[in-house]
Amino acid sequence: MDFKKIKTETTVVTRQKDQFYKGTGNIYETVAILSIRANQIARMMKEELNDKIESFATTTNDSLEEVFENREQIEIARFYERLPKPTLIAIHEFLHDEIYFRNPNKATEGAF
DSSP states (O other): OOGGGOOOOSSOOOOOGGGGGTTTSOHHHHHHHHHHHHHHHHHHHHHHHHHHHHTTOOSSOOOHHHHHTOHHHHHHHHHHHHSOOHHHHHHHHHHTTOOOOOOHHHHHHTTO
16 A cells, blocks of 8 residues: 555644544444554555564664664654654545445344
8 A cells, every 4th residue: 555645734724524424324333444454554554564673684783873764764754753643644644535344233233
């Protein structure tokens, strides 16, 4: 997932709660969906960051001064700090119908 392309707020914004009823009809179900998706996004971001940081890992004993001089590693950290939080990305995806979700309990109730 390319996090640079996501155009969403980087800070918390007050929203109308009516927006979160669409698709589920239940605000609590929507919150559960958003939390699961935010956890997935956070896990992907962490894996991507760890992959980039591993390329800077050295096996030799570096002095403390050499560790602080790695500008590329600092730029990567700043990039990830400026990204929107996973919860905000999940809300953006939900409001723009970019999340697929289903409730297996509701699907089986009507199957009688």
